[in-house]
Amino acid sequence: MHTGTSTLAAKVAYYPHTASLPWYVTVIYLAAAGSFVLSLKWLSSHKTARLGVKAGEVGMAAAIIATLFLPEIRQYNWIFTAGIAGAAIGALLAIFTPMTAVPQQTALSHAFGALAAALVGTAEFYAHQSHLTHFHAAVICVECLLGYLTFTGSLIAAGKLQEVLPTRPLVFKFQNPLNFIIFAAAVACAVWLAIDPGSGIIYPVFIGLALLFGVMLIIPIGGGDMPTVIALLNSYAGLSAAAMGFVVNNKLLIIGGALEGSSGFILSMIMCKAMNRSFVNVLFGQAQAEKAVATDDVYAGRIKKTTAEEVAELLTSARRVVIVPGYGLAVAQAQHVTAELFKVLEARGVDVQFAIHPVAGRMPGHMNVLLAEADIPYDHLHEMEEINGQFGEVDVVLVNGANDVVNPDARENPNSPIAGMPILNVDKARTVVVIKRSLSPGFAGIPNPLFARDNCLMLFADGKAATTEIIQQVKAL
Amino acid sequence: MGESLTSNVFVFLLAAFLGYEVVRRVSPQLHTPLMALTNAISAISVVGALTLAGAGEGHLLLITLGAIATACAMINVVGGFMITDRMLKMFKKRRDK
Structure with missing residues (x-):
């Protein structure tokens, strides 16, 4: 050397x-650049998305082959x-x-x-x-x-x-x-x-x-x-x-x-x-100022516990149900049991939709991929803006593994650390069931007044185990 | 390099704005496949690695670095497109029974 x-x-x-x-390489590079843009453009619709992958592949292959010459x-x-x-x-x-x-x-x-x-x-x-x-x-x-x-x-x-x-x-x-x-x-x-x-x-x-x-x-x-x-x-x-x-x-x-x-x-x-x-x-910003909010004031005497059996009854008697899967569900890998719950309820004629917050998964869009893999049709997966106006007509919302993204303080309390954060307006639904291990705060480190609302029921359990139990109760009904 | 720099900056800016407009229209449902796809597309950098790996006799350093870079970029070319397609295949509309 x-x-x-x-x-x-x-x-x-x-x-x-x-x-x-050489001129032919320039031409092929130009075509490849065009195919890359088309590839991304076609990803904007489910119908053309896979065609987009093909376009990208063709452009890439052509550019590599041309380079070899x-x-x-x-x-x-x-x-x-x-x-x-x-x-x-x-x-x-x-x-x-x-x-x-x-x-x-x-x-x-x-x-x-x-x-x-x-x-x-x-x-x-x-x-x-x-x-x-x-x-x-x-x-x-x-x-x-x-x-x-x-x-x-x-x-x-x-x-x-x-x-x-x-x-x-x-x-x-x-x-x-x-x-x-x-x-x-x-x-x-x-x-x-x-x-x-x-x-x-x-x-x-x-x-x-x-x-x-x-x-x-x-x-x-x-x-x-x-x-x-x-x-x-x-x-x-x-x-x-x-x-x-x-x-x-x-x-x-x-x-x-x-x-x-x-x-x-x-x-x-x-x-x-x-x-x-x-x-x-x-x-x-690791040093996020943790404002010690007295959780007792928010929750004291206002938390209503529920059981899997009661939730099963609520879900089966509802017409419209929206499931809100959160980060916790992705971590617990509970997507397949959630899909099973979806199928069981659909079989009983309940309309079940999913509301997905942008940070629900472990990377952008991850929750959608997990639910799609669990065989939930994509027309049942809804992004926040799309479904937020509809919660008023929903009978039961089932929140699993989410906390801050359904905290109404973001909308109502201008002094809250999460004021202005886009949330799913689940509190507008007739009944909200939250599956959660405890009342511990989410990433924002603040209490969630949703849990103390009149229309909110808490099911204290592990997300995956609770969902499995609800399925059994629904089947037993 | 001066002249080519100016046109390269133009190309970069236009491509970045075009990318912004196109990507903005991608549904949040497909953001994970989007990331995999853009990752595959930017692996076009394999083209630069190939020229180094094929530099010929006597350029041991260039060939070594070029060959490792080629392998890395090819992982993304093949892996990126394949996993994007694998994910997109899972998104199904209501099954007709």
Whole structure:
């Protein structure tokens, strides 16, 4: 490896000169970019969604094949070995990942994508170190910083979701100042490299800092904020791919990366809004002021307990039932028993719908996937805006594993920490049944006045066990 | 790099805005498949990795980094599209019995 970087670089026809792309490759890249946009567009409707996947696949395959014919590629053995190995791993992951594990699989794929971008950036840096322009070096640094921090950050997120790492936030004194110092040091290295790309020792230090910062960024984040974090890492992974497009001067990469970047951005905005938090708050705000609200004042003497038998009677005598599955249901993996309850009630002629809050699952849209897998037709799954106006005509709402997202304080109490947070207006229904282990607060750490309302009944039990018991009682009726 | 930079920034901005408008219209029901799909699409970065992995004799560092990057990106290309389709297949309308 002692060819010396300059001769090394001279030998590599520097491929990013896409100005010299053969015309047919340019045409195919253009078509691929179009197919990617169409692919996302077709995802907007259930009817065309799978066609969208096909469009993306065709565009991707065409772009890869066209690239293989570029004159810069002189040797195929490593391409095929690595390509086939990667394809095999990807296929195995896609086939065998259980739907409950999709969040960690998604986090892992962000790690892979970011690592690919970071490694290409590293290779670019070393191949051209001797003759990098300041600007080119700066762009490579952006690519590597984003790539490496997303790589380790996503691995930590995947570890937390898989529960091989502790899911609770890991916080310590001076955490934010320390993180800031690490980030500032990484940026300082990047600036140094942009000014003097030749300085040998700085680049590895820079990589180390980026890797470390990714870890530090995610360890203080708790399980409840994971939906936002995955969406944010989704955005970073896309941006690192786009940065790679800038480095190798390839517009197709820029487009592909920008699409993921903005998609991840939208999703994290939606998640933040749904939890009434800001990005800054999710990333740095572990010290959420816990306002000690005297729960006794809210609940004292007003809680009405119920039994599975009574709930079964209520449900079977109702015309319209809405089930609100929450994060707790996803964690307890109670989606299949919930689907069974749905079928049992439907068989008795009860109209059963599902109301799904954006943060109900462990990642955006996760609850829908879990319920769809449990065989609940998707026209029975309703998003918040769609169903919120209809609760007044609902006989029984069954809340399972949700708390803050049905807290009427968000709507009625301007002094509440969750004031303004979008919630499901379940309190407007005739009867609300809440399945919950205890009166303990949710992520917001505040009591829920819903539990004390006249139309609310509490079934204190584990979500999965309670649902199973209700099914038995319904069958026995 | 100056001229290509300007046009690249234009492309990036337009693609980001287009992505924003298109993704906004995706139903929240499909947000998980959406994430898997965009992840597969951004794995187009495999194109950059391929050129490195195929750099030819004498470029051990480039080939090694390129080959690992190719493998990583291919995991997302194949895995991303496949799992998206697997999820979408599960969304069924009311079964007609």
